[in-house]
Amino acid sequence: MRAAVAGLLLCVVAGGLCQAEPVSDLADGRVGAIEFASRTPTGPTEMMAGGGRPTTIAGHLTLPNVAPVPFPAMIIMHGSGGILPGREQDWAARLNELGVATFVVDSFRPRGFSSTGDDQSRLPLAASVTDALTALKLLASHPGIAKDRIGIIGYSKGGQIALYTTLAPFRRAVIDDDLRFALHIAFYSSCSIPYKAEEVSPAPVFLLLGGDDDYTPAVHCGRYVDFLRSKGARVDMFIFAGAHHGFDLPTPVRYLPRAQTARDCGLDIALDPVEARRWDTGTIVPPGDISAYLRSCMRRGASYGGNPAARAEADAIVEKAVQRYLLDRQ
Secondary structure (H helix, E strand, O other): HHHHHHHHHHHHHHHHOOOOOOEOOEEEEEEEEEEEEEEEEEOEEEEEEOEEEEEEEEEEEEEEOOOOOOOOEEEEEOOOOOOOOHHHHHHHHHHHOOOEEEEEEOOOOHOOOOOOOOOOHHOOHHHHHHHHHHHHHOOOOOOOOEEEEEEEEOHHHHHHHHHHOOEEEHHHHHHOOOOOOOOOEEEEEOOOOEEEEEOOOOOOOEEEOOOOOOOOOOHHHHHHHHHHOOOOOEEEEEEEEOOOOOOOOOOOHHHHEEEEEEEOOOOEEEEEEEEEEOOOOOEEEEEHHHHHHHHOOEEEEEEEOOOHHHHHHHHHHHHHHHHHOOOOOO
């Protein structure tokens, strides 16, 4: 799998995009490197209107070497640093061992960049949400995948995608039937500028957060958990003491002076209708003033790196969730 993903990324870097025609379904049962058509909306309003520039993005599909077929599957969404050594591919390998197919989505390199860590405006969250839901629709067409047992797991920015794909207005913007994710797992997601909706998915949601995370503070996610639960969502939140952002990585903790963080922000963005409201004052922020507010609250610098104890706990939690909700083993 590592060699195949490396080949895919080399193709993207060397030629912008690989020359294969993007696929609209996987009825032929293909695996490996796959290019598929998505969109790049500038924000939630354009996404929910069905707009956005057509974009070809890439992913890598791996099926487990076990029986039976069809397999449950997990879509894996990377963070602001893109697909990192020791994270997305390692989690894919672990999930494959459990009997779960994996589809590692690359939202960055096919669009011409490798990271948004120092400038989150390079790619709107609505575009990554579109990628994830489009990937779900694509995987559901594969004869070897159980369409009712597809989950999503994401890290940092990808964790936000794992959360926001629970929101019905986003799902309906891409999927026109009852297809939905069966499980949402979010690692160290930012919850400082959350999207909200009146209708959320009934699928289980797991948040795995670092107690010492100064990049995406866990306390903000507690607030978002309360919101999701108020809408009937089944949510479990785990906070690992002493763990920083990226606690599942094999690298030591280090300080990133250029990292852009929303830790001092607090803005709810409702989707139905679209409306932004500040936490501190309760006042509505007009669309034209949102950028100015974000410039005022964004900060630079955060810690980032692994914590073996937290990783081991997270591995056990993910395995238990997968066994119960994707593999149907109580």
